[in-house]
Amino acid sequence: MDTDDDFMSNVSSExxxxxxxxxxxxxxDDDFGFDDEPDAYIDSQKEIGNKRKTxxxxxxxxxxxADVQKQQDDFIDEVNMILDISKEEAAILLRYFRWNxxxxxxxxxDRPSQVLEAAGLAQTxxxxxxxxxxxxxxxxxxxxxxxxxxxxxxxxxHRYCVDCYRxxxxxxxxxxxxxxRIQCPSEGCNLIIDARSLDLLVTPELTERYHxxxxxxxxxxxxxxxxxxxxxxxxxxxxxxxxKDLDKVVPTVSCLCGHRFCFGCIVxxxxxxxxxQVKRWLKKCADxxxxxxWISANTKECPKCxxxxxxxxxxxxxxxxxxxxxxxxxxxxxxxxxxxxxYNCNRFEEKSGTDARDAQAKSRVSxxxxxxxxxxxxxxEQSARLDKDIYHKTxxxxxxxxxxxxxxxxxxxxxxxxxxxxxxxxxxxxxxxAFAFYLARNNLTEIFExxxxxxxxxxxxxxxxxxxxxxxxxEPKLKVEIMDKTSYCNKRRVILLxxxxxxxxxxxxxxxSELIGSGANxxxxxxx
Amino acid sequence: xASQNKxxxxxxxxVTTSPPAGITVxxxxxxxxxxxxxxLEGPENTVYAGAKFGLIVSLPVEYPFKAPTVTFAxxxxxxxxxxxxxxxxxxxPLKAENWKPSTKLAGVLEAVRxxxxxxxxxxxxxxxxxxxxxxxxxxxxKNARVYVQRYAKGAxxxxxxxxxxxxxxxxxxGAGAGSGSSAGGGAx
Ligand SMILES: [Zn+2]
Ligand SMILES: [Zn+2]
Ligand SMILES: [Zn+2]
Ligand SMILES: [Zn+2]
Ligand SMILES: [Zn+2]
Ligand SMILES: [Zn+2]
Numbered sequence: 001m002d003t004d005d006d007f008m009s010n011v012s013s014e015x016x017x018x019x020x021x022x023x024x025x026x027x028x029d030d031d032f033g034f035d036d037e038p039d040a041y042i043d044s045q046k047e048i049g050n051k052r053k054t055x056x057x058x059x060x061x062x063x064x065x066a067d068v069q070k071q072q073d074d075f076i077d078e079v080n081m082i083l084d085i086s087k088e089e090a091a092i093l094l095r096y097f098r099w100n101x102x103x104x105x106x107x108x109x110d111r112p113s114q115v116l117e118a119a120g121l122a123q124t125x126x127x128x129x130x131x132x133x134x135x136x137x138x139x140x141x142x143x144x145x146x147x148x149x150x151x152x153x154x155x156x157x158h159r160y161c162v163d164c165y166r167x168x169x170x171x172x173x174x175x176x177x178x179x180x181r182i183q184c185p186s187e188g189c190n191l192i193i194d195a196r197s198l199d200l201l202v203t204p205e206l207t208e209r210y211h212x213x214x215x216x217x218x219x220x221x222x223x224x225x226x227x228x229x230x231x232x233x234x235x236x237x238x239x240x241x242x243x244k245d246l247d248k249v250v251p252t253v254s255c256l257c258g259h260r261f262c263f264g265c266i267v268x269x270x271x272x273x274x275x276x277q278v279k280r281w282l283k284k285c286a287d288x289x290x291x292x293x294w295i296s297a298n299t300k301e302c303p304k305c306x307x308x309x310x311x312x313x314x315x316x317x318x319x320x321x322x323x324x325x326x327x328x329x330x331x332x333x334x335x336x337x338x339x340x341x342x343y344n345c346n347r348f349e350e351k352s353g354t355d356a357r358d359a360q361a362k363s364r365v366s367x368x369x370x371x372x373x374x375x376x377x378x379x380x381e382q383s384a385r386l387d388k389d390i391y392h393k394t395x396x397x398x399x400x401x402x403x404x405x406x407x408x409x410x411x412x413x414x415x416x417x418x419x420x421x422x423x424x425x426x427x428x429x430x431x432x433x434a435f436a437f438y439l440a441r442n443n444l445t446e447i448f449e450x451x452x453x454x455x456x457x458x459x460x461x462x463x464x465x466x467x468x469x470x471x472x473x474x475e476p477k478l479k480v481e482i483m484d485k486t487s488y489c490n491k492r493r494v495i496l497l498x499x500x501x502x503x504x505x506x507x508x509x510x511x512x513s514e515l516i517g518s519g520a521n522x523x524x525x526x527x528x
Numbered sequence: 529x530a531s532q533n534k535x536x537x538x539x540x541x542x543v544t545t546s547p548p549a550g551i552t553v554x555x556x557x558x559x560x561x562x563x564x565x566x567x568l569e570g571p572e573n574t575v576y577a578g579a580k581f582g583l584i585v586s587l588p589v590e591y592p593f594k595a596p597t598v599t600f601a602x603x604x605x606x607x608x609x610x611x612x613x614x615x616x617x618x619x620x621p622l623k624a625e626n627w628k629p630s631t632k633l634a635g636v637l638e639a640v641r642x643x644x645x646x647x648x649x650x651x652x653x654x655x656x657x658x659x660x661x662x663x664x665x666x667x668x669x670k671n672a673r674v675y676v677q678r679y680a681k682g683a684x685x686x687x688x689x690x691x692x693x694x695x696x697x698x699x700x701x702g703a704g705a706g707s708g709s710s711a712g713g714g715a716x
Contacts, residue, residue, distance in 0.1 A: 141592060141629045160630075168629050171593040187635070257563060271618045427716075438632045 053059050053234045054270060056494075060239040060253040060263065062228075065215075068236050072218045075101055079468040083108055088195045093119050094215070095180040096192070096222035121194060127152070129197040131162055132245040139164055141185065154197060165201050169193075173206050179213030229266050230259035239263040246275045248505050260424075269427055272500035273435040276512075281434040285374065301334050314387030314422065316379065330379050338457070348372040348436075377430050383463065384426035390467060391419040395524035397470040401449035405474055414479060418466055418486045423460045425493050435500070440510040444503055451496040536561045543634045551637050556686065558645075562587040566637060571645040575672040579680035583640065585633065595627035598640060601686045605668075605675035607649045607658035618653045619632050619643065660666060 030378040063071070070285045072091075078132035079090040082105055096119035097104040108115045138145040139161035148497045152161035160168075168185045172178045182198075193201075195214075202210050204468040219225040219236045223243075228235045233255060241251040241263055250271045260269040262278075270278045299310050302318075309318060316329040317338075326335040331345045338345060348369055398412045439445055462485040465478065472478055503509050540561065543553045550569035557563065564585035582601035588594045600615030610616045619639060620626055635694030652658030661668045 143538045158630075164629065167590075167593045171590065175594070178625075183628075185629050187631045189628075410713065 009067050042411055054238075054507050056250070056252075056497035057502050058239065058241060058249060058253070058263075060251070062253075062256045063225075063236045063238060064256070065234045068215065072215070075099065075217075079306065081103065083112075089121055090118075092121060092180075092192065092194055095217055095221070095460065099218055119192060121192075121399075129194075131200070134159070138162075141168075151199075152201065154184050154193060155188070156184055156186050156189055156191045158189055160185055163203070166203055169198070169202055170206060173210050173213065177213060179215045185407050200426070202235050211317065226263060226266065226495070228255040228259055229261060230255060230257050233257045233259065237263060250274055250501065250504070260427075269424075270431045271428060272504070273431045273438075274411045274504065275436060277438050277463060280515075281377075281437065284370075285377075288349070288370070288374075298435055300332070303327055311382075313390050313463070313467045314383035314426070314427070314458055315467055316383065317464055330376055338460075344453075346376065346433075346436075346456055347449050371435065372442060373433045377433040380426045380430040380433070384423055384430070387419065387426065387463060387466065389421045390424075391415070393472070394419075394470065398473075401470060401474050414483045414486070415466075415473070418462060418482050421486045421489045422463055422466065423457065425455060425489050426494050428497065429456055429459065432496070432500075438511045438515050439510045442508075442510050444508060447499060448496075451492070451499055455489070455492040455496050458485065461485055462489050530573070533561055536587060539633050540564075542632075543637075548634055548641075551634075551688065552642055553637075564633075566636070567684050568641055568644075568679070570676065571641060574645050576607040576644050576676060576680070578666050580682075580684050581674040581680055582684040582686045583637070584686060585607065586635075589696070589697050592629040592631070595622045595624060595631075596633065598636065602684060603675060603679040605672040606644065606649045607654055607661050608643055611657065613709045616653065617643070618651060618715075622651070 011326065031408065040236065071325040072094075075094055076087050078095060079085070079101060079153075080087045083090065083093075093104050093108070093115065094101065094212045097107075104115075115490055120314060129152070132151050133148055134151055135147070137149060137151050137159065139151065139159075141160050141164040144161055144163075150162040151159050152162050152165050165185065172182045182193045186191065198210065215226075219227055222257065222328060224240055225236050225238050227233075228237060235255050237253045237255060239251055239253055241249055243264070245251075246264045252260060252269045252271050252272070254260040254269075255265045256401070261267065262275060264269055265278065267275075267278055273281065299308050301307065302309050302320040302323065302325055304327075305320060307322045309320060312320070317326065317335050318329050319326050326481040327333060328345055330337050333345065394415060398415060401407060402409065402412060429452070431446075432455075436448070436452070441446070444487075462482070465482050465485060468478065473482075539677065540553065540555070543551070545551065547656065551711050552567040554567075554643065555563070556565050562586075566583040566585055568581040568583055570579035580602075581604060584601050585596050586598075586601050587596045591653055598617055598619070600609050600617065603611070603615070604612075605696070608618045611693045617640065619636070621628075621636060621639060647658075647661055649658035657668070657671075660671070
């Protein structure tokens with residue numbers, strides 16, 4: 001290893017033989033590292049925060065498995081041509097350099113033999129790998145010595161029987177999910193098993209898994225690429241938003257499979273709340289789940305006659321079956337007041353400091369405050385689920401309706417659009433409450449709360465229409481109303497997200513320092 | 529798995545005919561090659577000198593393609609061994625990503641003994657003991673010796689439970705610094 005030290009200190013700041021693991025070293029690459037890749041994200045990087053029309057809508061690209069393969073092949077071809085080495089070697093070097101082509105080429109030009117050595121490709125002139133029978137050979141792993149035993153060795157000449165090699169590879173590939181950086185089985189030997197040798201040794205049962213793992217390293221090694229987390233989805237998303245940008249932007253991306261998620265933390269779409277808040281919020285909710293459990297219960301009592309009321313749709317406008325009292329499921333207040341200008345179901349009335357002088361009162365207020373926001377957060381989550389249930393029921397009825405009324409499939413799609421809008425808007429509303437929980441009052445919070453209220457009212461109105469009997473749903477008048485309300489909901493959502501994202505990018509929000517945790521930094525978003 | 533037994537038998541043969549310094553290996557059950565009992569003598573000129581530690585080596589069925597597990601059956605005060613009745617060790621070559629099928633157990637056991645002579649406080653399992661080792665070596669040495677006197681003198685016991693029970697009996701009134709019992713619950 002002594003001879004490598006000098007070389008390694010140039011390739012990497014780490015001593016684990018893998019370049020580019022550390023941020024401090026690679027972050028300087030942002031300016032030049034990716035200049036000739038397919039790079040829509042470069043533009044998005046520049047656009048964030050200034051000239052772009054929508055601050056909440058970041059640019060990204062979806063790649064299907066064939067695209068991902070093609071990109072890798074292009075990289076390999078290019079390195080193969082520039083460095084005049086075989087494609088197998090180019091692939092190994094690229095994987096070793098975590099697909100940082102520029103660094104590979106630069107380092108290889110400087111000191112080819114050391115790069116090859118470090119990547120496990122020493123002595124490239126050697127013949128193709130082959131299995132051999134060597135007289136008098138004893139395998140040091142299984143201690144077998146029978147004549148005619150097939151054996152294999154890499155260029156380091158650490159020879160083992162083929163059976164042992166295969167056991168070893170199977171353990172690495174299937175057991176540990178390792179593929180691109182499997183070393184020679186010999187203790188202390190860092191030589192990486194090259195792709196040609198693996199192709200020779202890997203048994204058919206393992207090939208698929210092996211190639212899948214190799215394929216995955218391409219996406220996993222690149223900061224600008226992430227796999228879509230939806231089960232069974234094989235697509236990858238490319239987005240230029242970096243880890244360090246995550247207090248300025250919430251990078252929601254949406255896959256071709258329909259799954260919408262945050263590129264920063266892989267959690268389902270959580271706009272407008274930034275990733276760090278989401279993490280905190282989810283942890284808080286998990287920690288306080290017992291306190292808050294009663295809230296997400298499906299039944300409550302009518303505030304007027306106390307009879308039990310079950311919620312089975314997404315709409316929060318409740319009407320008691322018994323006394324016909326109309327109230328809001330979230331705040332239990334009169335529904336009639338919710339349409340008026342002084343509706344403030346979404347806003348938590350901060351009590352003045354004098355009300356809460358002792359610690360106990362303070363902690364009660366802080367619990368009340370949390371429950372206020374958690375209540376609404378959990379409610380929209382639950383409502384989104386219930387809206388979906390209703391839609392599935394409606395969907396069945398729509399098929400029936402299609403037959404009876406002669407409406408075409410296309411003509412009933414407005415219900416699909418309405419359902420989609422309800423899902424997306426409730427998802428956004430849900431996270432506005434987590435966002436609001438951490439938000440400290442300033443001159444911008446009122447606009448935010450107004451936007452939140454407008455979206456919420458629009459969503460509740462649409463949700464209510466959505467629960468009407470199937471016969472009414474088919475009426476042209478209601479159909480038009482639903483379509484209008486759907487587009488109004490989507491519009492209100494965009495307005496809210498645009499406002500929150502722009503202020504986040506500009507660092508104009510202030511967050512409650514005691515809730516964010518780090519006492520020193522009250523307004524984390526004003527840092528530059 | 530006959531051929532894997534061949535490997536284990538060979539290693540066992542070598543380690544019993546020419547044992548590494550301070551290491552004695554026995555099989556608690558002659559028909560089971562996958563469980564070894566090891567007596568490890570504390571290295572000279574260390575706080576562990578004169579002590580005898582019991583180690584239990586378990587070889588997985590996939591051995592040597594999967595790493596063995598090595599645990600201390602005798603309590604020891606050391607930054608890289610858990611200070612409990614399990615006695616887990618943090619040792620580089622035994623980690624899945626470092627393990628090589630050509631690694632021999634004799635070498636692993638020697639590495640464990642070397643760890644007693646040269647603890648690695650930067651990669652600790654017991655952060656508090658590691659801190660003490662770095663910042664108050666005198667106190668560390670004293671505590672390590674107390675543990676040796678209390679647990680690692682006399683016949684080596686491999687049954688962790690029996691050893692723990694005996695230790696508890698011995699502990700009596702004096703030892704208030706027992707670890708392991710975290711104040712669970714979480715009620716405010
Ligand atoms: Zn073998
Ligand atoms: Zn080797
Ligand atoms: Zn997808
Ligand atoms: Zn996120
Ligand atoms: Zn009622
Ligand atoms: Zn309300």
